Amino acid sequence: MAGLPNNNNSSRTLKQWQQLFMSQSATHFAESYSHWNNVKGMGIPTCKHEHWKYTKLEGLLSHHFISTTACKVSIANLEALSFKIDACRLVFVDGHYDSLLSDPDTGFWKIKIEKGAARQSLPAPIQPEIFLHLTESLSKETTRIYLPNSNIAARPLYILHISQGSENKETLNMVHYRHHIDIGDSAQGQVIEHFVSLDPKGHFCGARTSMVVGNNAHLSHIKLACENSASYHFGHNDISISRTAVVHSSTFIFGAKLTRHQTSAQMNGEGSNLVINSLIVPSGKDISDNRTYIEHNNSYCLSRQLHKFIVRDFGKGVFNGLIKVANKAIKTDGKMINNNLLLNPLAEVNTKPQLEIYTDDVKCNHGATIGHIDEEQIFYLCSRGITRKDAQKIIIYAFAAEVTEIISQDAVRNMVLAHIAAALEVSK
Numbered sequence: 001m002a003g004l005p006n007n008n009n010s011s012r013t014l015k016q017w018q019q020l021f022m023s024q025s026a027t028h029f030a031e032s033y034s035h036w037n038n039v040k041g042m043g044i045p046t047c048k049h050e051h052w053k054y055t056k057l058e059g060l061l062s063h064h065f066i067s068t069t070a071c072k073v074s075i076a077n078l079e080a081l082s083f084k085i086d087a088c089r090l091v092f093v094d095g096h097y098d099s100l101l102s103d104p105d106t107g108f109w110k111i112k113i114e115k116g117a118a119r120q121s122l123p124a125p126i127q128p129e130i131f132l133h134l135t136e137s138l139s140k141e142t143t144r145i146y147l148p149n150s151n152i153a154a155r156p157l158y159i160l161h162i163s164q165g166s167e168n169k170e171t172l173n174m175v176h177y178r179h180h181i182d183i184g185d186s187a188q189g190q191v192i193e194h195f196v197s198l199d200p201k202g203h204f205c206g207a208r209t210s211m212v213v214g215n216n217a218h219l220s221h222i223k224l225a226c227e228n229s230a231s232y233h234f235g236h237n238d239i240s241i242s243r244t245a246v247v248h249s250s251t252f253i254f255g256a257k258l259t260r261h262q263t264s265a266q267m268n269g270e271g272s273n274l275v276i277n278s279l280i281v282p283s284g285k286d287i288s289d290n291r292t293y294i295e296h297n298n299s300y301c302l303s304r305q306l307h308k309f310i311v312r313d314f315g316k317g318v319f320n321g322l323i324k325v326a327n328k329a330i331k332t333d334g335k336m337i338n339n340n341l342l343l344n345p346l347a348e349v350n351t352k353p354q355l356e357i358y359t360d361d362v363k364c365n366h367g368a369t370i371g372h373i374d375e376e377q378i379f380y381l382c383s384r385g386i387t388r389k390d391a392q393k394i395i396i397y398a399f400a401a402e403v404t405e406i407i408s409q410d411a412v413r414n415m416v417l418a419h420i421a422a423a424l425e426v427s428k
Helices: 010-022 030-042 075-081 129-139 374-381 388-404 409-422
Strands: 066-068 088-093 110-115 141-147 156-161 171-183 188-198 203-215 218-226 232-241 246-253 256-269 273-281 285-295 302-311 316-325 333-342 346-357 361-374
Touching: 010 030, 010 066, 010 129, 030 129, 088 232, 110 361, 129 171, 129 203, 129 232, 129 316, 141 188, 156 171, 156 203, 171 188, 171 218, 171 285, 188 361, 203 218, 218 232, 218 256, 218 409, 232 246, 232 346, 246 256, 246 285, 246 409, 256 273, 273 388, 273 409, 285 333, 302 388, 316 333, 316 361, 333 346, 333 388, 346 361, 374 388, 388 409
Parallel strands: 066 171, 088 156, 141 171, 156 188, 171 203, 188 218, 203 232, 218 246, 232 256, 246 273, 256 285, 273 302, 285 316, 302 333, 316 346, 333 361
Antiparallel strands: 110 141
16 A cells, blocks of 8 residues: 555554544545545655654554544533634534534525535645545535625634544544635635634544635635644645635644644636735644645735744644745745744754745745744843743744734634643743
8 A cells, every 4th residue: 555654553543544434434425435545545654754754643643543423512611612703603513513503694604514425526635645635535524605706794704613532542533524615706704713622632633624715805714723732633724716816814723732734725816815824832742733835826926924833842843835836927926934933942843935936027935934032132121120931921922923913803812812821831
């Protein structure tokens, strides 16, 4: 089997996934089998694979994987886990849409839940890999979200994903979410995806959202993964952008033991505009892997990326980004920056921004920085009566502000800042 490492854990895990796939035959649709064949064909990667060199899977593969049944979530739990924002709320529990917990009125947003053989074809992945195919093959339903042409949604669509853990520490509940968002021509809207854990027990969350943004449309998409420290999160967002469309995509990841998130985009329409930002905070022995892949496929398109890691303890951050400019994409303007702040001597970041350009008359650049808190800045603040701990907080929040200040909802921004404080508890 191509790409399959020769070790017991990998073989055992692949067999467990196959058993889960076969047991869910009632939820399969035509593309499920194709995706599962890709899982088998790719095999589980090791650190010998270039794209997995710094993201080790040994801890994940040591678990036994089981399917989970959607649990009951009380109103009290729902309100404790949910943002207090004026939005149209959809609630998913362990991979299933919960109509009783979701808002019946979603305004201009049109929602359709597809199950089993009734699920329709979805766009082909832009940059596929094994965990993307795993989510596609094991997800039990598809959420189709449509904002019709010329509609401006005053209220954002808030998608809350609640996952429960396994009672046994050696097992992981497998939970998968699959959404597709279609923004019509000249429509405008915001989508907020929020991933949380119902309890402190471990679970595996596979999340995949594909987006198609029509001509002259505007979409703001925010993803917040705030699951517990025993969980694993593998996410994949694909964005297809049409002529003169504007897309802002922001990702915030906190808490989970191992995360890997990829945003892939194709700028297919002339004059399209894309902004991608992320803030990721690994601590303890967490590993957080963030990847982007942007195709400039037409002329006069602009992309801006800003990715930041704040790492403490023995945490590890991994960033890999690629801007690819097609031979007909003249007047491309692309920029990608990765800035990293290490709070401890043993904290680590591995970064690899890249450009791949096949035409002239473009303006593209990338850069990366890795550093510690500047002791001169600490001294300056302390000399003005600020404690060392508060001085560290000021510097860390200032480092994150470039990403957090673009969040329009106060409740969401305050939650992000609270997670920074809780995850870091500023190093001494």
